[in-house]
Structure formats: structure tokens, C-alpha cells
Amino acid sequence: MITKGRLGARAFIVGAGVGGLAAAASLAPFFETVEVLDKDELPDRARPRKGVSQDLQVHILLKGGELALERLLPGTRAALLAAGATDVRQTGDVSLWERDAWHPARDLGHSQLMMSRPAFERVLRRQVLQLGNVVIRDRSPVDALPSDADLTVIATGRGDRLLVDVEVPATMLGIEVNYSSVRFAKPERFRGEGRFIGCIPQPPDDRYGLVCPVENDEWLITLCSRFGNRVPGDIDGFRAYAAALPVPDIAQRLCEAVPLTPVRTYRVAEARWRHFERASGLPSCVLPIGDCISSFNPTFGQGMSVAAGHAIALRDVLTDWSGPLEGVASAYLPRAAEISRQAWSLAAMVDLEYPRTEGERPANFDKFVLGSEAMRRAAMLYPEVQLLRFEIGNLVKPDSAARSGPAARLVAREMARAGGRSRER
Numbered sequence: 001m002i003t004k005g006r007l008g009a010r011a012f013i014v015g016a017g018v019g020g021l022a023a024a025a026s027l028a029p030f031f032e033t034v035e036v037l038d039k040d041e042l043p044d045r046a047r048p049r050k051g052v053s054q055d056l057q058v059h060i061l062l063k064g065g066e067l068a069l070e071r072l073l074p075g076t077r078a079a080l081l082a083a084g085a086t087d088v089r090q091t092g093d094v095s096l097w098e099r100d101a102w103h104p105a106r107d108l109g110h111s112q113l114m115m116s117r118p119a120f121e122r123v124l125r126r127q128v129l130q131l132g133n134v135v136i137r138d139r140s141p142v143d144a145l146p147s148d149a150d151l152t153v154i155a156t157g158r159g160d161r162l163l164v165d166v167e168v169p170a171t172m173l174g175i176e177v178n179y180s181s182v183r184f185a186k187p188e189r190f191r192g193e194g195r196f197i198g199c200i201p202q203p204p205d206d207r208y209g210l211v212c213p214v215e216n217d218e219w220l221i222t223l224c225s226r227f228g229n230r231v232p233g234d235i236d237g238f239r240a241y242a243a244a245l246p247v248p249d250i251a252q253r254l255c256e257a258v259p260l261t262p263v264r265t266y267r268v269a270e271a272r273w274r275h276f277e278r279a280s281g282l283p284s285c286v287l288p289i290g291d292c293i294s295s296f297n298p299t300f301g302q303g304m305s306v307a308a309g310h311a312i313a314l315r316d317v318l319t320d321w322s323g324p325l326e327g328v329a330s331a332y333l334p335r336a337a338e339i340s341r342q343a344w345s346l347a348a349m350v351d352l353e354y355p356r357t358e359g360e361r362p363a364n365f366d367k368f369v370l371g372s373e374a375m376r377r378a379a380m381l382y383p384e385v386q387l388l389r390f391e392i393g394n395l396v397k398p399d400s401a402a403r404s405g406p407a408a409r410l411v412a413r414e415m416a417r418a419g420g421r422s423r424e425r
């Protein structure tokens with residue numbers, strides 16, 4: 001049963017990024033007031049801010065994240081569209097070159113919303129404030145855990161300092177990914193085009209590029225690299241880097257586009273998953289969420305959706321909760337870990353295909369790579385596999401969905417065929 005205040009008078013959230021806002025939505029039905037504190041100034045405008053310096057880079061909201069946010073904050077999809085998000089039909093509005101081929105254009109019955117991260121966050125802040133019992137206090141840095149809250153959620157992101165003293169086992173990958181992004185005005189002939197373009201060559205080629213149609217009919221174009229390979233920091237060099245990708249589509253968009261910003265770069269040295277469910281010494285009634293638990297290679301667009309998934313897990317635990325709040329952590333953390341696990345395994349297995357990625361390769365790694373390559377090839381051939389691959393990659397379905405059913409059998413057939421081909425060679 002949901003009754004405001006049923007579980008306590010005051011919940012406290014540190015961090016008003018996507019994780020903190022999603023957490024506010026999950027706590028609001030159970031506490032009289034929910035206070036969200038952030039160190040940044042948060043004006044009612046969509047503008048980049050220091051506390052999330054990654055917000056100048058492309059931020060894709062996976063379908064699973066959109067569905068989770070809609071459950072937490074009904075009306076979010078409509079609010080995002082009203083604020084100018086582009087509705088990108090899958091895959092009719094997508095040109096995605098992956099490894100050695102374009103994805104076929106088919107109607108998968110899904111669409112994805114695209115907009116800039118600051119615009120996206122502004123919509124979420126408004127949605128959360130409409131709940132009525134949530135207060136967001138900006139310019140409020142928190143340097144110690146509060147003592148006067150019934151429950152505290154730590155949503156301070158990948159640079160978290162509040163839980164550094166807790167002993168937490170962690171899995172790490174040295175990924176050394178470099179992002180460079182520029183916002184562009186579209187040339188006349190591309191106005192109104194809501195097309196997402198991606199070019200992700202075959203490892204070990206570590207260059208890739210994304211064209212994201214965002215609000216105001218503009219493009220946010222991100223070019224990426226791994227390890228020492230760097231995208232040049234000037235617009236001419238940025239264009240030249242795109243022109244060297246295996247397909248010309250991104251370079252074609254770039255040659256006439258008018259830059260609205262300089263090239264902005266962001267380096268992600270490592271992916272990190274902190275196993276709080278196995279930690280000792282997590283303070284009582286304190287829960288981590290979002291990037292504070294797991295921060296991935298951003299290429300797979302998972303972070304915001306995983307944060308929303310953690311918030312759903314928290315809400316589900318609280319809905320049935322009747323005991324003391326001290327016990328919530330041991331119910332919530334394993335569920336949150338399972339959400340991180342799925343995203344981590346999808347991203348990490350691709351990361352580990354790059355020989356320079358530092359991290360432990362599992363014993364069955366080669367078999368996993370063959371399986372995922374068979375799935376990619378089968379997705380080119382069969383619409384049902386393309387849909388399944390989209391839904392797993394977008395965190396709509398668990399990865400276990402790939403193990404049974406008609407689409408899984410088509411993947412197994414493709415894997416057997418690939419095995420036959422390699423034996424013939």
C-alpha cells in the first residue's frame with residue numbers, strides 16, 4: 001500500500017543527476033518529504049553544469065530506461081516530447097554501421113527519444129517537483145552523511161566521495177575511452193531529419209562516431225576513440241577524423257553543418273562496478289544508486305537507464321516493506337546489483353574484445369564472442385532476432401531471453417553455421 005509518510009518523515013538524497021531524480025521518484029510515495037541536495041546551481045534552463053561535466057556528450061536514453069522512468073514518473077515520455085526530444089523510430093530512422101555492415105531498416109515497434117543531457121535533466125527535475133513532496137536544494141554541497149534523515153540515498157555519480165571509506169569489492173576495466181562532441185546547426189537540406197547515425201567499426205579499430213538528432217532540430221555529434229588515439233580538438237581535425245571512418249555518412253553531415261560549440265572532450269579511463277551487496281561497513285539506512293554503484297563504458301548508453309532501473313528496484317522493495325528501515329539495504333542492494341550485472345556484462349564483453357583493455361577475461365570469453373557475433377549476424381537476417389537484440393541491448397528484456405525461444409534457435413543455427421565455416425577454412 002502506498003501512503004505518503006508510511007515509512008518515515010524525511011528521506012534525503014545527495015545528487016540531483018538522473019540517479020538522484022529517479023531515486024526521488026521512488027521514495028516520494030513513502031516519506032512525508034524527500035529532500036534532494038546538489039552542489040551545482042540548477043536553474044530552470046537546460047544548460048550544461050560542472051557537477052556532470054559529461055553532460056556535453058551524447059546521452060542516449062535506452063528504451064528500458066524510458067520505460068522505467070515512465071513507471072516512476074508517469075507522463076515523462078510526453079513531457080520529453082513536449083520539450084523537443086526527437087522520437088527516433090527503430091530502425092526506420094536509424095543508420096547504424098556495425099563492424100562490417102549496415103543494420104537493416106525494419107519496423108521493430110519501438111522508438112527511442114533523443115535530446116541533450118541538460119534538456120533531458122531539466123524535464124526530469126520538473127516531473128519530480130510535480131510530485132509535491134520533493135524539494136530540490138541546489139548550491140548545497142554535502143561533505144558528510146546526514147544524521148537526521150530516516151533514509152539517505154547517495155547519488156553522487158562516478159566521482160563519489162561520500163562512500164570512499166566503505167570497504168567495497170569492485171570489478172574494474174581499464175577502457176581508456178575518449179569522447180569528443182560538438183553541437184551543430186543542420187544545413188537546410190537536413191532540417192527536420194530525425195535520423196540517428198552510428199558507425200562502430202570492428203575491434204581492434206577503436207574509432208567510432210554518433211550523430212544524435214537533439215532538440216531545436218540540431219545535431220550533437222560525438223566522435224570517439226580508445227587508448228592513445230585522440231580525436232583532434234579543432235573543427236577541421238574533427239571533420240577529418242570523421243572522414244576516415246569506414247562509411248561516409250557522418251562526414252557528409254559534418255561538411256555542411258555549422259558548429260555551435262567548440263570540440264568538448266571527456267576521457268573515461270575505467271569502468272567500475274562496486275559490489276555494495278558484499279560491502280562491509282555501509283552506514284545504516286544509507287543506499288547508493290546509479291553511477292555510484294556502477295559506471296560503464298558510456299558507448300553503450302546504459303548509465304541513465306541503469307540508474308532508473310536501480311530506482312525501480314528501490315521502489316519495489318519499499319512497496320512491500322514493513323520492518324525497520326535498517327533492513328532495506330540488504331533487500332535492495334542485490335536487486336540493484338542484478339540490474340548493474342546485465343548492463344556490465346553487455347558492455348564489458350565488447351570492451352574486452354579490444355586487446356588493450358585491461359581486465360580479467362572470463363574462461364569462456366571466446367565462446368561468448370562467437371555467440372554475440374552469431375547474434376549480430378542472425379539479426380541482419382531475421383527480424384525477430386533483430387528485435388530481441390534491440391530489447392536486450394536496451395535493457396527492456398533480461399539477457400536470459402537470448403537462451404530460449406524461436407529467436408534464440410535462429411541464433412544457435414547461425415552459430416553452428418559459423419562453426420562449420422571456420423572448420424572448412
Ligand SMILES: Cc1cc2nc3c(=O)[nH]c(=O)nc-3n(C[C@H](O)[C@H](O)[C@H](O)COP(=O)(O)OP(=O)(O)OC[C@H]3O[C@@H](n4cnc5c(N)ncnc54)[C@H](O)[C@@H]3O)c2cc1C
Pocket residue numbers: 014015016017018019020037038039040050051052054057058059060061062140141142143155156157158160179266268289290291292298299300301302303304305307
Ligand atoms: C562521456 C559520457 C557519456 C555518457 N553517455 C551516456 C549515454 O549515452 N546514455 C546514458 O544513459 N548514460 C550515459 N552516460 C552515463 C551517465 O552520465 C550517468 O550514468 C548518469 O548521469 C547517471 O548518473 P548519476 O545520477 O548516478 O550521477 P551523475 O549524473 O554524475 O550526477 C551526480 C550528481 O551529484 C552531484 N554531486 C556530486 N557530489 C556531490 C556532493 N558532495 N554534494 C552534493 N551534490 C553532489 C553532482 O553535481 C551531480 O548533479 C555517459 C557518461 C559519460 C562520462
